[in-house]
Amino acid sequence: MSPRVTGAVARRVLRQLRRDPRTLVLILGVPCLLEFLLQQLFGRHSSVFQHIGAPLLGLFPFIAMFLVTSITMLRERTSGTLERLMTLPLAKLDLLAGYGIAFALVAVVQATLVSVLAFGLLGLEVTGPEWLVVVLAVANAVLGSTLGLFVSAFAETEFQAVQFMPAVVFPQLLLCGLFVARDEMAGWLRAVSALLPLTYAYDALVHAAADTLGARFALDVAVVLGCIALALALGAATLRRRTD
């Protein structure tokens, strides 16, 4: 692995995004719109908005980056550029880390924008430090990116890749504790949710917002980081230098 090559990949991915301003506007604008709708729907001082406003802010980047990365990587696989890259002095981790860094940077902008809107204008209040919510949002973006890289190996068309979004992301959103607290779930659902990375990402955000940064929070963060590493390893395994 080399910083030069990783940097070249990250710059190239960012440059491609810049060539696609419509996608960029959607990535940055849609979370802001959703956060605004949430506030309007429940009201500025409602407990619903105050409870899920912050965790949702931290989960948007996960969803967006999962989708964007899986499709960008799929394009790389189907356009022949991946095969071309595999003939170059580029480590698989250079490619994956390059993607991860590029989308993490986009996530920094995305999470900062939504935070400024939510904490500044929409009246969202958290007990814990606001910057920690943003940091967790970026970590979730990297998690989404690495998962997206991995699942892109199982799609043959962009149409299929888009369908992975509801298939992989929605069950995790439903079971992470956002809609029904995990304590109130049926036993088997709680068991399933314990296996899903988003459960820990969500829990970390709840603890960060409530300023309850204890052992449980540390475990959540460790699991999220572990899942990033695991998804990277799985993603690297799907990149083959030799194919049929």
Place this chain on the structure above:
Amino acid sequence: MDAIRVERLRVVRGGKVVLPDLSCEVPGGAVTGLLGPSGSGKTTLLRAIVGVQRVAGGVIDVLGERAGSAPLRARVGYMTQAPSVYGDLTVHENLRFFAGVLGAPRDAVSTAIEDVSLTDFADRVVNRLSGGQRARVSLATALLGAPDLLVLDEPTVGLDPLLRRDLWELFHRIADRGATLLVSSHVMDEADRCDGLLLLREGRLLARATPAELRARTGEEQLDEAFLRLVEAEG
């Protein structure tokens, strides 16, 4: 000195034997043409040489190393048959990315763009270029980093005769600097521009000869006629 030595290469793709048992050599410092009709296994052989093709048997040595091994990745330039560049980036941005991966110097980018006569299009987004221009962007990325071996899969398809002549002159200039070129084509009128030829048909090596030897052996002046004679002689 042979730059490439292929010994008893066997490739099976999707249950179909593409190369049953192929052996051949490619001399260093020259332009070798890999000719044969489409479907003869040219691309498969080239992919095996650059190390991206899964092979079922045999050995390929490239520049003294095993094909596809890590030290070769900086020394071998590969142009795929379908242009493998980023359509949403400009010519210059594409080249800069590949140069960054290779660690090629900055001026290598403009030299490569000049070599393929795309200087006037350097700031154009690749998707807005013609097919032939796109292929030349792909070729330019293969030229970066002054590789010791250039493997080019049909680099001149669909180009106008003037441009084709320019590119073949470029290939020979590169070979004169000591590099080895292996260039595939399915049109026999390009054979005359090569120092040596490998003729491939249905995954088998029909002949290895210079254009002059091929004419002498078959008694045909036209190289595509000569190819026909060889096929007939095989039965």
